[in-house]
Amino acid sequence: MKISIFDVAKRAGVSVVTVSRVLNDSPTVRENNRQKVRQAIKELDYRPNSAARSLARGKTGVIGLTLTTLQDSLFDGIVKCVNDALKEHGYFLALSIGPDTSDSDWGEGSNFLYQEDRVDGIIVLSPLKEENDVLELKRKKIPFVLVDNQLEDMSASVVNVDNYMGGLEATRHLLSLGHTKIAHIAGPELYRSARERKRGYIDAMAEAGHPPFLLVDSDFDIRSGFDIAKSWLAEGDRPTAVFAADDFIALGVIEAFRDAGLHVPRDLSVIGYDDQAFSSAIHPRLTTVRQPSEGMAQEAVKLLLKIVNGTQKRNASVKLEPKLIVRESTASPDGRTLEIDR
Structure with missing residues (x-):
């Protein structure tokens, strides 16, 4: 039996209107009700009709993500977590894998996602020519967030690790x-x-x-x-x-x-x-030093969707903490090892 929005409302103990507002990331929903709805969606494995939602919102229902390689498990982890986070909000993820060197031709119009009405927003992961990205995305009025960017004083919303x-x-x-x-x-x-x-x-x-x-x-x-x-x-x-x-x-x-x-x-x-x-x-x-891929993805999605929905007006900067993971490759100069993190 197909699960409907009415089933979600009944399970969460809220109105259908409240469920609809949660699905559309409305800021008017109280946090406890938002959590009830999200829990009900998870328990029922409810899948919103993305096409209908996109028409209702006048949007594509697609978020883009650009990166330079998938041969990196850190980037792989970020992409997977971004996809999972977007799925909870009824969005699809579109990937664009670009040049992996700073002197490559990544000019105007070279990224197929950087087109009006193609995506609702863009996550730009570890850009090499971010000035070009920022100028083009701003000119085309496409909401975006930079993740692991290279310039310190960029006029944009960013998510980085310390x-x-x-x-x-x-x-x-x-x-x-x-x-x-x-x-x-x-x-x-x-x-x-x-x-x-x-x-x-x-x-x-x-x-x-x-x-x-x-x-x-x-x-x-x-x-x-x-x-x-x-x-x-x-x-x-x-x-x-x-x-x-x-x-x-x-x-x-x-x-x-x-x-x-x-x-x-x-x-x-x-x-x-x-x-x-x-x-x-x-x-x-x-x-090694672990980068919080899940946290980077979740913060990027959260920030981008606020920009898409108009609730984030100013540029924001998020900085996450890395974690030292002690294993077997380090010891004192005489070869004695300390307790390691399993």
Whole structure:
């Protein structure tokens, strides 16, 4: 039997009008009633008629999301959580995967989602040319939110993670184990996240009274980490610990030391960033800094839908906290390990 809006109203103990207002994200609904309706929708597995709702609202019922790659479990997690959050509000998700380099042609009209009346709003995930995105979306009056953007003073609504704090905590962890010869392999300067993680490393070393031992700019990939670690091994003056700007770099470092017959963490402690899916599967399991993909997605959807519905008039900025995940790839310089997070 098909579940109707009347069934939802009966289960929640509210009127059909209230259910309709919740489905359309009306700000006039009391929060306790909103929660009752959402719970009833979940229990009954109610699926709103998106086509009818779109006609009634004069909207498409589609939210767009642009990104540069799906070969990243962090981005995969954000996309999945965005899709789940939108589904609760009766929206469909449309994806656009664009160029993955800053000098690629991502010009006017190149993104098929950036067209009037094609989507109700856009989530722009980790943009590389966000000035172009912002100018075009504003000109076409398409509501949008930037997630993990690169410029600090962008006139737009944004959702970011405190990558400076992540870099600070990662380096402090290595310092707390007794390391002082700590290297940092940073990501490309283009990325705000890479710049902030590097700044966190530098400040953590400074507060402990140490200058940066080794600081190298790199790309976010395994080969970069491998080649940099190999050069350290060839030169002889290697660090006792490495904070890598992402888990792919960290994996490359681990592989280079393993290839040289050395052991992590006995001969080198390694900490990554992002908590990619493989981080808990490799040996040794990787200590890393987890980004809150679910929180990033939920905050982006919440903010965007407020903009779409006209209840968010001003630009908003949301900053979420990362979490240090201690596993097996970090230990004291003498090889002793501490309690790890399972």
